[in-house]
Amino acid sequence: MRADAVDAVIRGLKRAGVSVATYLPDSLLKELYPALDADPDIRTIPVTNEGEGAAIAGGVFLSGKRAVLVMENSGLRAATEHLARMGLGAGIPVVMIMSYRGEMGENNWWAIPHGITMEPLLQALRTPYTIVRDVDQLETAIVRAYDTAYASYYHAAIVLGGDLVR
Amino acid sequence: MSYSRFEAMKLLGARLADELVILSLGGAVDEWYNAAPHMRDASLFQQQLGCVTPEAFGLAVGLPHRRIVSLDTDGGLLFNLGILATLGNERPENLFIVVWDNEQYQSIGGPATHTAKGRVDLAAIARGAGVDQAYTAATLEEFDAHCAAGLAATEPYIVVAKTDGILEPGIKRKHSDGREDKYIFVRHVEATEGVSIMGPSEHN
Numbered sequence: 505m506r507a508d509a510v511d512a513v514i515r516g517l518k519r520a521g522v523s524v525a526t527y528l529p530d531s532l533l534k535e536l537y538p539a540l541d542a543d544p545d546i547r548t549i550p551v552t553n554e555g556e557g558a559a560i561a562g563g564v565f566l567s568g569k570r571a572v573l574v575m576e577n578s579g580l581r582a583a584t585e586h587l588a589r590m591g592l593g594a595g596i597p598v599v600m601i602m603s604y605r606g607e608m609g610e611n612n613w614w615a616i617p618h619g620i621t622m623e624p625l626l627q628a629l630r631t632p633y634t635i636v637r638d639v640d641q642l643e644t645a646i647v648r649a650y651d652t653a654y655a656s657y658y659h660a661a662i663v664l665g666g667d668l669v670r
Numbered sequence: 671m672s673y674s675r676f677e678a679m680k681l682l683g684a685r686l687a688d689e690l691v692i693l694s695l696g697g698a699v700d701e702w703y704n705a706a707p708h709m710r711d712a713s714l715f716q717q718q719l720g721c722v723t724p725e726a727f728g729l730a731v732g733l734p735h736r737r738i739v740s741l742d743t744d745g746g747l748l749f750n751l752g753i754l755a756t757l758g759n760e761r762p763e764n765l766f767i768v769v770w771d772n773e774q775y776q777s778i779g780g781p782a783t784h785t786a787k788g789r790v791d792l793a794a795i796a797r798g799a800g801v802d803q804a805y806t807a808a809t810l811e812e813f814d815a816h817c818a819a820g821l822a823a824t825e826p827y828i829v830v831a832k833t834d835g836i837l838e839p840g841i842k843r844k845h846s847d848g849r850e851d852k853y854i855f856v857r858h859v860e861a862t863e864g865v866s867i868m869g870p871s872e873h874n
Contacts, residue, residue, distance in 0.1 A: 524731055547731065549760060552752025559721040560756075563692070563728020566714065566856060568865040571728065589718040590725075594848035655871060 505535045505603075509639050509668040513601065514543060516646025520599075522570045523547060526557035530576035532603035532669040540574070554579030555586040562586075562596040570599075570650065577602045577622040577663065578615075587629055587659060597653040597660070601646070604635065604665035622663070631659040637666030673810045675770050676838035678831050679705035681814045682768065685821055686712075686739070690859065692726040693741035694718055696777020697837045698770055702741065703844040711858040715844060715851045720749035723767055727757060730765040733863065737764050737821060744771040744783045744830075747792060751799075757826045758800020766820040767828045771806075772835035780835065793830045804828040 513536060517525070526549045529537045541548050551557040557573045564571035573583070580587075580602065590596040605612075606619020626633050632652055634645045642664075649660040675698065683706025691713040693702055699715045706713070716722060726740035747753075747769050757765070773786035784790045796804035803820070807813035807829050820827035846854070856867050 524728075526728075549731070549756065551756055553750070555720065556724045556750055556752050556756065559718075559724030559750075560728040560731070562721070563725035563730075564732045565728075566725070566852075566859065566867070567729050567732020568859065568863060568867040569732040586718070586721050586724075589716075589721055593718070594716065594852045596725075596852060657868065 505533050505664070505669050506639065506667070507535065509642060509664065510536050510539050512639055512642040513646065514539060514546075516643040517572055518545060519643065519647050520570060520650035522572050522650075524549065524561070524564045524569060524571040525574055526551050526560045526571060527574040528552070528554050528557060528576075528579055530579075530603055530605075532576065532605060533574065533664065536574065554583040558583040558586045558598045558600075559590065561598045562590045565596055565598070573598055573600045575600065575602050576618065577605050578618040580622060580625050584625060584629065587631075591629065591631075591659045595657045597656070597658050599649055599653050600659065600661040602661060602663055603669050604663050607665050609670075626661060629659065631661050633661035633663055635663040635665050637668060639668060642668070671808050672772075672832045672834040673813070674836065674838070675772065675831070675833035676701045676705055676841075677810060678813050678833060681810065682706070682739075682817050683709060685817050688862070689737045689739050689821070690714075690729060690733070691739045691741060692716065692722055692729065694722040694746055695743055698741065698743060700841055700843050701838050704838070704841040711854055714855040715846070715848070717848060719746050722746050723757075724750065724753050726767070727753065727760070727762060727765060730762045734764060736863075737766065739821075740765065740767040742767060742769050744769060744773060744785045744792065745775050748784055751795060754796045754799035754801055761825055763824045765826050766823065767826065768817075769828065769830045770833055771830050772833045774835050776835060776837070793828065796828045801826050801828055804830075806830045806832060808832055
């Protein structure tokens with residue numbers, strides 16, 4: 505992940521008022537996780553699977569603080585049960601930042617399913633999302649995702665693609 | 671040896687006032703609604719297998735000055751055992767977890783969970799995951815003592831309550847759904863914490 509993209513993500517999270525980040529680390533965002541860990545304004549919580557991370561983020565929402573779930577897009581599959589229960593069932597929002605594995609140009613066979621399933625799953629969960637490939641749009645895209653999540657009380661997602669993560 | 675979950679809930683409820691509770695699932699929702707009526711607004715009634723203790727942990731992270739109680743179940747915890755390892759590492763100082771272990775998926779009629787054969791020990795799993803204060807309560811008296819200790823602990827504390835699986839007869843059903851329950855709970859947190867969580871929309 506590009507260093508300027510790491511900085512833009514953290515600026516966006518801070519502008520959105522985020523103080524807790526749950527994550528299951530992945531390779532495309534690998535530079536982001538230690539940067540989040542090192543930031544004194546953000547508490548990071550590594551989790552064992554993305555569904556758990558989504559549920560923790562939902563609990564943080566209930567406290568009045570703001571959280572983000574950071575993961576590879578494959579994590580959306582692991583988190584779908586929890587996201588459906590919280591979002592569709594109770595209106596508890598989770599804002600996600602995920603890497604775009606399996607995007608056009610993917611050269612790992614095992615990552616192809618992640619690209620195939622990501623957008624249909626986001627749409628099945630009725631989750632609005634922005635795919636960001638331009639670093640200049642990243643910070644604002646994150647802030648807008650929180651604006652939408654806290655107006656709809658529903659999930660929103662930012663997908664980091666293109667040369668932001670390659 | 672097992673005992674009534676409803677009686678255990680009444681013992682726990684008698685110890686609660688300012689705490690916040692997240693709970694699941696099925697019959698436990700209606701029982702808690704009746705066993706601790708003074709905690710209704712302070713309880714988030716959910717139908718979310720695998721979400722309950724992680725959500726309670728997130729709430730504990732956001733409100734570190736306040737005691738949070740998770741009322742989980744054997745089926746719910748088995749769905750996401752990973753949260754125990756996360757708690758073992760994160761060690762929240764304000765989270766008390768009760769696992770109602772009736773060895774069955776009661777809400778769908780009672781098929782056995784993995785604890786039913788007597789080989790799976792949820793408290794031992796929790797200790798192995800780094801939650802040192804994790805116990806099984808075989809009697810109501812033991813359960814009550816663990817509630818006292820767990821509500822005063824400064825590290826994560828888990829009590830697995832071996833209950834009998836008999837739903838309390840004749841209790842009032844809770845009529846609200848998860849969305850209404852969330853609003854009630856959030857408004858309670860807002861009022862007691864002096865914060866705005868679901869505030870007014872902008873006009874622009």
